Amino acid sequence: DCGPDDERRGRAVTVWLLEQAALAGHTALELPRLTATLAQRGVPDPDAAVQSTLAEGEALAFQDALEEPGARHRRTASGAEGTDAEGGESEEDEERPVRVLIGLERYALAEESLADGLARLVNSAxxxxxxxxxxxxxxxxxxxxxxxxxxxxxxxxxVLHTGGEAS
Incomplete structure (x- = not known):
């Protein structure tokens, strides 16, 4: 018996949403988007569902550096604002804000492997x-x-040309 507030249901819905995103071409979702979608799907505590999914190893969290000036401070996968050991913001956080992405391991590793291969090709040219x-x-x-x-x-x-209608 798995009620709406069951931790297993939250994990299952989280994994399902990540699989649906992957089918649509998104190997990872931004944490705020994922938690908002979980809330729309009736998951009572979306943050806990994501944390449980990460803790069970069913998904991975990644930090993607933002290049925009004035972007939001770094957030950890738990959603807490990033700070240094003394409780203040570290210089690195101010210099390189990041966005947290959540993705399924198989797609993340495939994407990383592709990136490594492309980097080797670029360096060999x-x-x-x-x-x-x-x-x-x-x-x-x-x-x-x-x-x-x-x-x-x-x-x-x-040059990696991914196609599209214009191609």
């Missing part, structure tokens, strides 16, 4: 080969997004 003029000529003869893609290829050792 020659830096300059003197063909910039040829690339620019090809870009000038192309139209629309094809020209942008050619310029990206010319300027970088690796």
């Amino acid at each position: 020659p830096k300059q080969d003197g063909s910039a003029a040829d690339w620019e000529q090809a870009a000038a003869s192309a139209q629309g997004s094809a020209a942008d893609l050619i310029r990206a290829v010319a300027g970088h050792g690796l």
